[in-house]
Amino acid sequence: MRFFGLLISLLVVLDCAAAQVDIENVRLWPAPKHTRVVFDVGAPVPHSLFVLEKPSRIVIDLRNARLRRAIPVAASEDSFLAGIRSASRNRGDLRVVLDLKQAARAKSFLLKPNAKYGHRLVIDLQVPVSAKQPKQPVRQITATKLKPKAKVKLRDLVIAIDAGHGGEDPGALGARGSKEKIVVMQIARQLEKLIRRERGLRAVMVRRGDYYVGLRERMRIARREKADLFVSIHADAFKDSRVRGSSVYVLSHNGASSEAAKWLADQENSADLIGGVSLDDKDDLLASVLLDLSQTATLSASTDAAGDILKQLKGLGKTHKRRVQRAGFMVLKSPDIPSILIETAFISNPAEERKLLSPRHQRSLAAAILKGVRAHLERTAPPDSLLAARKHVIARGDTLSKIANHYRVSMDALRTANALPHDKLFTGQILRIPPTHGS
Ligand SMILES: [Zn+2]
Numbered sequence: 001m002r003f004f005g006l007l008i009s010l011l012v013v014l015d016c017a018a019a020q021v022d023i024e025n026v027r028l029w030p031a032p033k034h035t036r037v038v039f040d041v042g043a044p045v046p047h048s049l050f051v052l053e054k055p056s057r058i059v060i061d062l063r064n065a066r067l068r069r070a071i072p073v074a075a076s077e078d079s080f081l082a083g084i085r086s087a088s089r090n091r092g093d094l095r096v097v098l099d100l101k102q103a104a105r106a107k108s109f110l111l112k113p114n115a116k117y118g119h120r121l122v123i124d125l126q127v128p129v130s131a132k133q134p135k136q137p138v139r140q141i142t143a144t145k146l147k148p149k150a151k152v153k154l155r156d157l158v159i160a161i162d163a164g165h166g167g168e169d170p171g172a173l174g175a176r177g178s179k180e181k182i183v184v185m186q187i188a189r190q191l192e193k194l195i196r197r198e199r200g201l202r203a204v205m206v207r208r209g210d211y212y213v214g215l216r217e218r219m220r221i222a223r224r225e226k227a228d229l230f231v232s233i234h235a236d237a238f239k240d241s242r243v244r245g246s247s248v249y250v251l252s253h254n255g256a257s258s259e260a261a262k263w264l265a266d267q268e269n270s271a272d273l274i275g276g277v278s279l280d281d282k283d284d285l286l287a288s289v290l291l292d293l294s295q296t297a298t299l300s301a302s303t304d305a306a307g308d309i310l311k312q313l314k315g316l317g318k319t320h321k322r323r324v325q326r327a328g329f330m331v332l333k334s335p336d337i338p339s340i341l342i343e344t345a346f347i348s349n350p351a352e353e354r355k356l357l358s359p360r361h362q363r364s365l366a367a368a369i370l371k372g373v374r375a376h377l378e379r380t381a382p383p384d385s386l387l388a389a390r391k392h393v394i395a396r397g398d399t400l401s402k403i404a405n406h407y408r409v410s411m412d413a414l415r416t417a418n419a420l421p422h423d424k425l426f427t428g429q430i431l432r433i434p435p436t437h438g439s
Contacts, residue, residue: 020092021064023094025069026039026040026067026069029168030078031209035079036123036167037125038168039122039123040119043119045065047061047062051106055099056100056104058104058106059095059096061094062094063093066092067094071085078101079101080102081098081100084097084099103128104125106123106126107123110122115170154388156200156386157377158225159202159227159373160206160222160227162230162233163187163206163233164180165234167181167210167211167212171235172234172237173347175350180237183347183357184233184344186359187365190359190363191203191231191366191370192205193366194367195370199407200386204221206218218331219334222339223336228338229337229338234341235343235346236343236345242349243349244345244349244352245320246313246320248306248340249326249327250324250339251329251332251339298334301376302338302340305340305376308371310372312368312371313365316368344356391432393429394425394429394431396427400415403431414431416434417434418432
């Protein structure tokens with residue numbers, strides 16, 4: 001097999017030997033856990049890559065290629081790249097050396113042209129597999145640590161906010177050229193901000209900046225953060241610029257099971273797929289025929305949440321489809337985390353593009369999403385969550401207004417929820433705290 005593979009790459013090299021390839025630009029995308037180096041190339045370029053130690057560096061040899069522009073300087077906060085240099089060799093070949101701050105695993109692959117870029121050679125730098133899980137020193141268990149806790153600590157429910165696309169992948173392009181990856185990030189940040197103010201909820205951003213995260217990696221991040229709900233935020237595009245409105249998706253039944261199996265297999269060999277995903281299609285559609293039971297439970301929770309969010313979006317303006325949609329989006333395939341995907345609007349519609357760019361509309365979208373998320377979580381909150389525990393035992397000095405303030409509910413809501421005949425409270429009395437409805 002290996003011999004055969006070698007033979008093929010050799011043939012590719014021979015085939016391309018004649019034409020010189022221009023490297024139009026080099027772009028750097030530092031992310032917290034990886035760094036992506038992208039070469040904009042005139043054509044698929046034959047190349048080889050090898051890693052050298054002491055000091056750590058990566059050498060990329062590009063066959064019959066020349067640089068058309070100066071190589072950028074690595075950002076000081078880049079966790080992998082210390083610098084990049086280049087030199088021509090063998091009359092016409094180009095050697096690029098990535099000087100590293102730490103040992104890294106490197107992977108290279110070619111991407112086909114998309115709406116924004118032409119052919120690209122991508123180099124991904126990641127932490128080496130062996131260094132990924134440093135051994136924890138065995139901790140001494142002391143007597144004090146074994147004491148039972150006086151109180152069970154109630155947890156926040158975690159919402160993983162996934163801003164679609166990023167970095168190399170701009171997503172859909174607006175009529176005026178705005179990029180989906182940018183506007184969805186702005187909406188995601190608004191949502192994060194709103195959730196931070198909510199008692200009992202916690203937000204986790206799947207990506208924090210303008211870099212690409214593989215679709216399976218997005219699910220893995222949500223799982224690592226023990227997310228209770230995964231919300232992927234996107235903006236649609238269609239060739240007909242009149243099409244408009246928002247839609248909410250959950251995973252379709254087709255494609256659930258095989259992905260569950262695949263996901264488990266991925267867990268086993270913990271292969272990292274950053275960048276290993278084809279970006280040729282906007283959203284990766286995979287189909288399958290079987291149905292997995294655990295996915296079914298997750299799916300019904302997803303559908304429930306999606307319905308709540310769609311209801312809120314309807315209050316905000318026109319929805320594209322009146323019902324929750326189902327599709328085989330890869331990013332929705334966590335077998336154990338209810339996941340939904342929101343197409344906030346059509347960025348290809350000039351009027352909706354303008355709205356998507358407005359901070360005010362972004363806030364309204366985020367608020368509508370939060371309201372839907374909250375409604376769903378309040379209905380389904382597990383007993384160990386802060387959200388489910390909404391009872392207050394009256395202590396000395398408590399007043400109705402103090403309690404209303406504390407839980408951010410109105411005094412009237414408290415009166416109604418507890419059928420209070422008057423506002424006088426007594427120590428030891430238990431009040432039911434009604435749900436807080438968004439702000
Ligand atoms: Zn998208």
